[in-house]
Amino acid sequence: MAENKDVSIxxxxxxxxxxxxxxxxxxxxxxxxxxxxxxxxxxxxxxxxRQDLNCFGGFGQQGYGYNVEALSxxxxxxxxxxxxxxxxxxxxxxxxxxxxxxMSAQSTGVSLIGLFDKNPELVESKGLGYNIMGLxxxxxxxxxxxxxxxILCIPSDAAEKTVAKLSLLGITxxxxxSSLDIQESDELKVENMHLGNSLMTLGFKVHxxxxxxxxx
Amino acid sequence: MAENKDVSIxxxxxxxxxxxxxxxxxxxxxxxxxxxxxxxxxxxxxxxxRQDLNCFGGFGQQGYGYNVEALSxxxxxxxxxxxxxxxxxxxxxxxxxxxxxxMSAQSTGVSLIGLFDKNPELVESKGLGYNIMGLxxxxxxxxxxxxxxxILCIPSDAAEKTVAKLSLLGITxxxxxSSLDIQESDELKVENMHLGNSLMTLGFKVHxxxxxxxxx
Numbered sequence: 001m002a003e004n005k006d007v008s009i010x011x012x013x014x015x016x017x018x019x020x021x022x023x024x025x026x027x028x029x030x031x032x033x034x035x036x037x038x039x040x041x042x043x044x045x046x047x048x049x050r051q052d053l054n055c056f057g058g059f060g061q062q063g064y065g066y067n068v069e070a071l072s073x074x075x076x077x078x079x080x081x082x083x084x085x086x087x088x089x090x091x092x093x094x095x096x097x098x099x100x101x102x103m104s105a106q107s108t109g110v111s112l113i114g115l116f117d118k119n120p121e122l123v124e125s126k127g128l129g130y131n132i133m134g135l136x137x138x139x140x141x142x143x144x145x146x147x148x149x150x151i152l153c154i155p156s157d158a159a160e161k162t163v164a165k166l167s168l169l170g171i172t173x174x175x176x177x178s179s180l181d182i183q184e185s186d187e188l189k190v191e192n193m194h195l196g197n198s199l200m201t202l203g204f205k206v207h208x209x210x211x212x213x214x215x216x
Numbered sequence: 217m218a219e220n221k222d223v224s225i226x227x228x229x230x231x232x233x234x235x236x237x238x239x240x241x242x243x244x245x246x247x248x249x250x251x252x253x254x255x256x257x258x259x260x261x262x263x264x265x266r267q268d269l270n271c272f273g274g275f276g277q278q279g280y281g282y283n284v285e286a287l288s289x290x291x292x293x294x295x296x297x298x299x300x301x302x303x304x305x306x307x308x309x310x311x312x313x314x315x316x317x318x319m320s321a322q323s324t325g326v327s328l329i330g331l332f333d334k335n336p337e338l339v340e341s342k343g344l345g346y347n348i349m350g351l352x353x354x355x356x357x358x359x360x361x362x363x364x365x366x367i368l369c370i371p372s373d374a375a376e377k378t379v380a381k382l383s384l385l386g387i388t389x390x391x392x393x394s395s396l397d398i399q400e401s402d403e404l405k406v407e408n409m410h411l412g413n414s415l416m417t418l419g420f421k422v423h424x425x426x427x428x429x430x431x432x
Binding site: 081 | 237325389405
């Protein structure tokens with residue numbers, strides 16, 4: 001596998017899409033595929049796909065295409081899907097529960113090991129498969145279990161203080177569903193999932209009949 | 217207001233962030249702000265901000281900066297936040313409920329007018345403020361109320377057929393939380409909110425200690 005630290009984030013963002021696409025092919029017994037066919041079915045260009053995969057060493061063979069299983073395994077390895085990262089989730093409302101259920105069902109390389117809420121006694125956790133802890137238990141839990149990622153499903157006013165605290169507790173990645181704009185730094189990686197921004201962008205596209213995705 | 221149909225989607229995606237930022241300033245009684253200060257506080261560059269806002273005609277005054285209220289109103293107008301779009305939501309699990317609650321509380325220019333589920337009788341809708349309809353009622357509802365946006369919180373295997381059907385029912389925008397990769401077209405605008413892709417990207421950034429956002 002090639003060095004991948006300096007690969008552009010735009011390329012990295014496409015890797016989960018390739019991975020999912022290839023996993024489906026594998027499930028359906030497909031053994032090889034050309035970059036052209038991947039391109040057609042994913043709405044990308046063949047040269048974009050070849051360029052993307054070349055960033056990581058390139059796995060295609062001229063005139064043959066890609067071996068589906070080998071390429072899928074390579075992408076899983078690049079994404080570190082087999083090296084688990086432990087995560088905690090803060091704010092167990094409907095969204096928090098939806099994410100916890102999602103993470104139990106999918107292999108994303110990130111496992112939820114603790115759920116926290118301001119009012120754990122009010123959370124209806126039947127069927128969730130987790131005990132909900134109070135925020136007062138957060139410090140002790142992090143010191144003992146050393147999670148690396150925190151999933152924020154709390155209001156933005158609470159999020160600001162919480163982020164500073166989480167950094168001190170050894171958290172190095174935030175999956176942010178609060179509306180707070182968290183800046184990424186060397187010490188703290190962030191994926192902002194701002195629902196409102198995405199919905200307003202969709203509204204703009206519908207009103208103006210214009211298109212565009214992250215890939216543009 | 218300048219013509220805005222051909223503005224790059226990367227710029228459009230920043231507008232909700234500006235809007236939120238300016239709304240907070242307004243709430244705190246701030247009347248003017250320089251592009252440099254916006255830049256510092258939003259983690260962008262001043263020239264990027266000037267360029268972005270120039271796409272829509274530019275509202276700054278040399279040596280004065282931006283009038284917070286005027287700029288905020290202009291961005292709201294560009295995003296059509298005052299021209300409501302009606303939306304329906306399909307799949308009222310935890311995620312669907314979280315989104316319905318979110319949309320009731322926020323002004324995004326999109327209003328939810330109907331919620332649908334395969335098993336409406338199983339949905340605990342107390343406190344949600346909506347009656348849940350069955351999918352069999354979808355056609356009639358769309359013909360009568362003409363929603364433009366559909367929010368998909370259903371599994372990807374159900375989503376594929378549903379998207380084709382929704383297009384025929386007059387839906388022109390999809391806010392997609394299913395894992396199906398929905399391609400955008402002239403007739404159908406899409407915002408894909410793929411949870412797994414975002415979480416895998418975060419995992420990659422944490423493992424490799426590299427950074428990057430949609431803005432790069």
